[in-house]
Amino acid sequence: MFPFVFKIENKKMLFIGGGKVAERKILSLFSFSKPFIKIVAPQITKTLKNLCNDNKIEWKKETFVQKKEFLSFDYIFICTDKREINEKAADFFISFQKEINICDNKEKSTFFMPAVTKFENAMLAVTTSGSDPAYAKKIKNLIEKTLSE
Ligand SMILES: C[C@@]1(CC(=O)O)c2cc3[nH]c(cc4nc(cc5[nH]c(cc(n2)[C@H]1CCC(=O)O)[C@@](C)(CC(=O)O)[C@@H]5CCC(=O)O)C(CC(=O)O)=C4CCC(=O)O)c(CCC(=O)O)c3CC(=O)O
Ligand SMILES: NC(=O)C1=CN([C@@H]2O[C@H](COP(=O)(O)OP(=O)(O)OC[C@H]3O[C@@H](n4cnc5c(N)ncnc54)[C@H](O)[C@@H]3O)[C@@H](O)[C@H]2O)C=CC1
Incomplete structure (x- = not known):
């Protein structure tokens, strides 16, 4: 990957x-x-x-x-x-x-959607390669919140 x-x-x-x-x-x-x-x-x-x-x-x-x-x-x-x-x-x-x-078969998927967000000059994508999508979302939200403070 x-x-x-x-x-x-x-x-x-x-x-x-x-x-x-x-x-x-x-x-x-x-x-x-x-x-x-x-x-x-x-x-x-x-x-x-x-x-x-x-x-x-x-x-x-x-x-x-x-x-x-x-x-x-x-x-x-x-x-x-x-x-x-x-x-x-x-x-x-x-x-x-x-x-x-x-959406329900990470083994057969050839690509995944990461948890994403956009900043003025950068973008952030977090992935766990399918092992824990909710965790990817959590990390994205945490970084997003930290950078916007
Ligand atoms: C493999 C992948 C394939 C793909 O879809 O690309 C996949 C698969 C599955 N997701 C499942 C569940 C959930 N997915 C989310 C959320 C997101 N899922 C996303 C991506 C991906 N999900 C890919 C891997 C990416 C990676 O790991 O990095 C995100 C990051 C991006 C997006 O989808 O845009 C987006 C967050 C976006 C954001 O908010 O930023 C939540 C949380 C929520 O919805 O709040 C839950 C409930 C979790 C819980 O309750 O624990 C299930 C079980 C379904 C069932 O039980 O039936 C499967 C199927 C399986 O595991 O086989
Ligand atoms: N990848 C991820 O992040 C997640 C994946 N899932 C998985 O995704 C699946 C779908 O979830 P939702 O979108 O919430 O379901 P939903 O019930 O909202 O939507 C299902 C869609 O499939 C369509 N459909 C059904 N049979 C079809 C056919 N033969 N041809 C074309 N379209 C057809 C329906 O018309 C509808 O548009 C869930 O069963 C679950 O396994 C669930 C949560 C997160």
């Missing part, structure tokens, strides 16, 4: 599932940059619907099925509340060497 910093401005990101976890990740991405984001899910949160209405993201209102068109995305975030669906989707994208982040 290595904590690279990627330019994501013109990248295409696919979200499978648009619930609370997807919403948190999308807001986190948007607080740094403006990638192209498309969600495939039968239902999405109110906040995500608002982003759609403002043309900030796109929403395909359907359950996920494996399609070649999804292979044009650079990063795939798999965040449904159904473990078997997540796993099947993950295997599909892995077979095409895609970068994938799965």
